[in-house]
Amino acid sequence: MTAARTADTSTADATTGHAPRIDLARQAPDVYRAMIALDSAAREGLDPELVELVLTRCSQINHCAFCLDMHTHDARRIGVSEQKLYLxxxxxxxxxxxxxxxxAALRLAESVTRLTDDFVPDEVYLTAAEHFSDEELARLIAVIFTINxxxxxxxxxxRVPPVRR
Known part of the structure; x- marks a missing residue:
């Protein structure tokens, strides 16, 4: 039997007040590599700007500061407008x-991310299916469940992002 683990508050991050917990990449590298591979496969053939919007929106819903920081930075780097990010x-x-x-992609992303609200209504799915081929839709769904x-x-x-000043 293992002892219960608690965060060491003596190493709390100055910006959040929370101590970091386990490092998945170091403690389960095979799982981490599988996630990287899944992420890469899911994005294949999709518009990178659309992908970054979806990743950012899901991260907003899930209150994930680390992913929000990463994906807004990545979105800007590939040319997504500030207005699209701000709004x-x-x-x-x-x-x-x-x-x-x-x-259609954002609505599907919200619906898949908030499964308990109303699952994924047919109308949401069918609207997305009007805008994406079957392969694109499959990959879009994979992008959504991967970012989640x-x-x-x-x-x-x-995990928290670095503070940039």
Whole structure:
């Protein structure tokens, strides 16, 4: 039997007040490598800007600071506009800013991320299916469940982004 583990508060992060927990990459490298491979396979053939919007939106819903920091930085690097990033939490109100394809992807991302709200309604799925081929839709769903897994890893292990000034 193993002893219960608790976070060592003497090493708490100055910005969050939380101590980091286990390092998944070091303690379960095979799991970490599998996640990296899944992430890479899921993105294959999808528009990188759309992917970053979806990753950022899911990370907003899941309150994952580490992933929010990473994906907003990555989105800017590949050319996603500041306006799209700033208004992402209100994408549904911004009809002219996000394309119909982006809107369908974001709606699907929210529905898959918030499964307990109403599962994934047929209308949400069918709208996404109108904008994506079967292969793209399969990969989009994989991107969504993969970022949700990454968010859960980062939040449960208290991974935080570096403070940039």
């Amino acid at each position: 992402l939490d209100a994408w549904n109100e911004m009809v002219g800013l996000y394309s119909d394809r982006e809107r 897994a990454w968010n859960r890893i980062a939040v449960s292990t208290r």
